Amino acid sequence: MRNTLVSATILGPTCAFLGVFVTLRGMAFFSDALAHAAVTGVALGYLCQDLLQWELNPMLFVFIFSMLLATLMAYLFERTKLRPDTIIAFSFTGSVALGYVIISALGKYRLIDAILFGSIYSNSSQDILIQLLLAVGVAGILLWNLKAYALGILQPDLARVQGIKLERLNYLFALVIAATVTICLKMLGALLLSALIVIPPAASRLAVGNFKQLLLLAPVVGLLAAISGVLTSYTLNSPTGPTIVLVNVAVLLVFLVFKAAKDKR
Amino acid sequence: METVNKSPLAFDLASLKGPERLALQVKQVSVRYGGELVLNHVDLDVRRGEILSLIGPNGAGKSTFFKVALGLIEPAAGEIVFGEGFSRETTGYVPQMAALDRNMPFSVMELLTLNLPKQRFWFSGTAQRKAALAKLELLDGGHLARRGLHELSGGEFQKVMIAYSLLRNPKMLILDEPSTGVDHEGTHMLERLICHLRNEESLTILMASHDLHLVQLVSDRVCCLNREVCAVGGAGDVLHGHYLKEFYALGGRDFRARA
Structure with missing residues (x-):
């Protein structure tokens, strides 16, 4: 549990801070898609292990595949007249489908649960070091x-x-999202990951008046929600990833109620 | 800046000759979006210290013209030449109001500090914050500093954006539709502000507007643009010429009466 708490302490605020930019740029769905694409990344990693006997960390494949998909989507945003949400939808459903096909071919069905919902128990001190670097x-x-x-x-x-070279910075931003997604995958899983990125800044934005306050409050909310999520999951003996997300949603609801009460006055 | 006043400039325009009188030369510029020709061999000189207004229907290429001048769009043909002492770096830009989402959680001060040179984090730099506030106060906007962008009226927002564009001490200002989305009172404030900037701060001003009343009041010259330059000349000549009827179907309405 100690390792899990340390991870929550590191990743909660990190995702929330990143999330401030993700939500303001309207890229919540984009980061969600990269998270889902991780399924394919992991699958490709195991495929290479099985076929080529490469003992590479599957996380490397997740990162590379996320970046490739991000690049492909960015290319399609610019070169076609399709709406961004359309492009994102077919990109990530396509990659999830591909990932699942590969995983079933390999017969590693048990992996699916861990990829989709996280497996924070397998959290080594090496993982924590990588999370700190992130x-x-x-x-x-x-x-x-x-x-x-x-x-x-x-x-x-x-x-x-x-x-300012915006195109370069936008690419760097996609790279940051891909790295974050890759490293957070273990804790929350592909399905739930973007909650950690999107919910704390969304809740914070309901309470703040300017950007500086948002940059300060979102990581605090992210930190508290992640830690209380881990503690709650231990108390209730519920799965960690989903419990963290539920606590985040609860926090968001509290902020919504306060906001509604404040607007009424 | 109490009264609208087209007083002579601080320096004597007549003493300058030829290219020295120019702030910006746009030479035979063409722009294509996809296959469509948005600007067609546009030639226009902007003179030092003048207020030049671009008028023309929606989609006439006014914003595109500005973006070419600012280097945001590469023209398919032609070139942009700045006069002596003028450059892209010394050109302030106030884009159309609608191009900035005012619901973003930024305060006026936060927006202003984004245009301060040589500063990466705006949490620091008290001296620079003071400089930004001073610029806002110069435009009678000091009380807006702590407000959120969503709390500003259209006129107040344009005042903030003009203060923003002045932070790098430009010699020329490009204002894209400054009075769109601004109420009557705000437009009146903008009239005075634009004249003040030219008369007192010696700025050259290039502006696009649908508001012919504003154009009439502040402009020295007017350029009628509809993908190509249809007419350019003194404000009175162009605004009362036959050109306008083609664009606006005004039915002979007299702007002077409104002025």
């Missing part, structure tokens, strides 16, 4: 480019006239 990387990249990302969210042309 947290530092995400915070570093986003803070270093904070001004550029903020301006890109508000008005891309105003960023471009300052000479």
Whole structure:
């Protein structure tokens, strides 16, 4: 349980901080798609192990496949007139289908549950080290480019006239999402992962008046929700990933009620 | 900035000759979106210290024209030449209001600090925050600093955006539809503000507007653009010429009466 709590302490705020940008940019569904694509990544990883005897970490495949899919979607956004949500929908259903076909061919049905809903119990100290690196990387990249990302969210042309290379930064952002998804997969699983990214900033936004407050509050909400999720799951003996998500949803409901009460006054 | 006043400039325009008088030269610029020709061999000179307004119907290429001038769009043909002392870096840009989602959770001060040079994090830099506030106060907008963007009226928002564009000390301002979404009172404030910036701060102003009343009041020259330059000349000449009827089907309504 100690390792699980440490992971929640690291990943909760990291995902929430990333989520501020994801939600404001309208990329919640995009990150959800990358999370789902992880199914295929894991499947490809095991396929290579079985066929080629490569003893590579399946997480590497998850990351590479997420990046490939992100690149493909970005290409389709720009080059076709299809709506982004349409492109995302067929990209991720397609990759989940492919992943499941491969997994059944390999006969590894037991894996499915862990991929979809997380398996936080298999959390080693090496995992925690990687999670720490992720947290530092995400915070570093986003803070270093904070001004550029903020301006890109508000008005891309105003960023471009300052000479900010938005296309490069957008690609870097997709890379950050893919890395986060890959590393959080173990804790929450492909189906539930984006809750950790989307819910804390969504709840926080109901309570704050400006961007600075949002950047400060979202990680706090993410941290508290993740820790209480882990503790609740131990108390109730319920699955950890889904319990963390349920606590997040409960927090969101509390913020919604407060917001409604405040608006009434 | 109490009264609308087209006073002469701080420097003597007449003493400048030829290209020295120009802030910006747009030479034979064409732009294509897909296969469609959005700007067709557009030639336009912007003179130092003038207020030049672009008018024309929706889809006439006014915003595209600005984006080419700002280097946001690469023209298919032609070139953009800045006059001496002018450049993209010294050009302030206020895009159309609708292009910025005002429901984003940013305060006015946060927006302003995004245009301060050489600063990555805006949590620091008290001196720069003061500079931003000073710019806002210069435009009588100091009281807006702590408000959220969603709490601003259209006029107040444009004032904030103009303060934003002034933060890098530009020599020329590009205003895209400054009075769209602004109420009567706000438009009146914008009139005074635009004239003030030209008269007191010696800024060259290039503006697009559907608001012919505003155009009439502030412009020195007017350019009628509909994918190509249809007419360019003194404000009175262009606004009262026969060109306008083609675009707006005005039925002979007299703008001067409204002014």
